[in-house]
Amino acid sequence: MNKNLLKIYETDASQLKGKALDVVIPKTILEVRNIVAKSRRIVPRGGGTGLAGGCVPQNGVDLVLDLSKLDIIGSYDKERRTIEVGAGVILDELQAYLMLYRLEFPVKPASHAIATIGGMIATDAVGSRAVKYGKTSNWVKWVEIVDGYGNLHRKGVTELSDYSGMEGITGVIVKACLKLAPIRKRSASLVKVENFDEVVAIVHKLKRDSSVSMVELLGKQVSEMLGLFEPDESGEVKSAYHLIIEYEDDSGMLNGKEYAELFEMRDKIGPMLSGGGYSRLEDPKILLDKSDKLVSWFEEHGIPFFGHIGVGIFHPRFDHDQEKYIPEMIKLVKKLNGQISGEHGIGILKRKFVEINDQKILRNVKKRTDPENKFNVGKVI
Numbered sequence: 011m012n013k014n015l016l017k018i019y020e021t022d023a024s025q026l027k028g029k030a031l032d033v034v035i036p037k038t039i040l041e042v043r044n045i046v047a048k049s050r051r052i053v054p055r056g057g058g059t060g061l062a063g064g065c066v067p068q069n070g071v072d073l074v075l076d077l078s079k080l081d082i083i084g085s086y087d088k089e090r091r092t093i094e095v096g097a098g099v100i101l102d103e104l105q106a107y108l109m110l111y112r113l114e115f116p117v118k119p120a121s122h123a124i125a126t127i128g129g130m131i132a133t134d135a136v137g138s139r140a141v142k143y144g145k146t147s148n149w150v151k152w153v154e155i156v157d158g159y160g161n162l163h164r165k166g167v168t169e170l171s172d173y174s175g176m177e178g179i180t181g182v183i184v185k186a187c188l189k190l191a192p193i194r195k196r197s198a199s200l201v202k203v204e205n206f207d208e209v210v211a212i213v214h215k216l217k218r219d220s221s222v223s224m225v226e227l228l229g230k231q232v233s234e235m236l237g238l239f240e241p242d243e244s245g246e247v248k249s250a251y252h253l254i255i256e257y258e259d260d261s262g263m264l265n266g267k268e269y270a271e272l273f274e275m276r277d278k279i280g281p282m283l284s285g286g287g288y289s290r291l292e293d294p295k296i297l298l299d300k301s302d303k304l305v306s307w308f309e310e311h312g313i314p315f316f317g318h319i320g321v322g323i324f325h326p327r328f329d330h331d332q333e334k335y336i337p338e339m340i341k342l343v344k345k346l347n348g349q350i351s352g353e354h355g356i357g358i359l360k361r362k363f364v365e366i367n368d369q370k371i372l373r374n375v376k377k378r379t380d381p382e383n384k385f386n387v388g389k390v391i
């Protein structure tokens with residue numbers, strides 16, 4: 011591949027930079043198998059939207075395996091409500107096709123316009139509707155993977171965890187059978203809450219309501235940046251958190267145009283914070299009942315945050331000067347028995363924070379599935 015094109019493959023959405031030996035773009039599973047069998051070090055890549063450097067090649071020795079041309083949307087099984095897709099299919103393209111049947115793949119990460127099904131399975135992506143639909147792996151019936159020798163295997167639900175959420179260190183996902191859900195009529199509400207204890211109480215209640223499909227939190231700083239603070243009757247402007255609650259019926263106050271405008275506002279948060287210099291995004295996950303401690307810590311350090319509070323995932327955004335606080339945040343998350351990454355993965359970025367015991371478990375899985383250590387060397391473990 012020519013040098014200019016090669017550059018595109020030397021980074022992902024994390025902005026970490028690496029160097030590739032070369033890039034190959036196979037069009038068939040057979041080509042993938044042949045490439046893997048002949049190569050020494052391989053970095054699988056889907057849409058390149060990963061935020062942890064998972065598909066960034068290292069030291070000019072990694073061959074990038076771009077899977078985007080495995081993009082066939084295969085047979086739809088009406089009776090089982092499943093569909094077979096190539097790993098390179100982009101989520102939005104699949105959704106557009108499924109509209110024909112009034113169905114959808116219900117896990118929708120915010121990167122849906124570019125992320126591929128293979129990348130979503132490899133990172134076990136979580137969407138904003140996780141409170142109802144969970145993670146990508148909850149909606150996968152089987153995957154086909156290519157192992158380090160170039161052999162093809164089909165793995166069902168019981169072995170899925172060797173590949174989903176493993177960030178491509180155990181094999182190349184080439185095809186999957188996905189479960190589908192009917193498209194629902196949806197409404198939403200934006201609720202202002204002044205103190206965080208009240209936020210926790212409301213979220214607990216919402217989690218018991220089966221019509222709720224999304225509970226998103228906007229921290230006070232983010233609420234203010236979005237212009238959501240309004241004076242009360244006395245003219246006083248009080249800071250507050252906001253909850254975006256989506257329902258799969260008519261329970262929400264906002265429908266149609268107002269519903270769409272609410273989510274347009276929600277989608278502006280990332281670009282707004284990046285534009286304000288808060289470019290480093292983190293994704294700790296914590297139990298709801300312990301989240302007050304994390305929220306207090308963000309507020310003490312002036313770190314704006316939002317997140318999928320329905321499943322305990324927070325998105326603090328750090329500016330350049332605040333990045334020095336990230337190890338302290340990770341220490342706090344571990345002390346509170348949380349996870350250092352709720353959805354973006356470990357990749358290169360958070361590798362140094364993985365506990366020794368977890369490394370051992372992951373190494374054992376990798377030894378079993380990739381004995382020659384070909385895939386994503388230097389990532390996760």
Ligand SMILES: Cc1cc2nc3c(=O)[nH]c(=O)nc-3n(C[C@H](O)[C@H](O)[C@H](O)COP(=O)(O)OP(=O)(O)OC[C@H]3O[C@@H](n4cnc5c(N)ncnc54)[C@H](O)[C@@H]3O)c2cc1C
Pocket residue numbers: 022023053054055056057058059060061063064065077097118119120121124125126127128129130131132133134135136137138177178179181182183184280353354357386
């Ligand atoms: C604006 C933005 C919003 C985002 N929002 C969310 C969100 O809401 N929820 C969420 O969970 N994530 C989110 N992400 C992170 C990212 O989009 C997801 O992790 C997504 O699943 C990655 O898919 P991808 O195809 O881009 O994978 P890539 O970035 O190409 O790869 C990610 C990892 O998976 C491996 N991989 C990719 N394809 C394969 C394959 N076929 N076989 C084996 N390994 C493979 C790579 O080696 C790498 O380690 C967001 C990212 C951005 C930039």
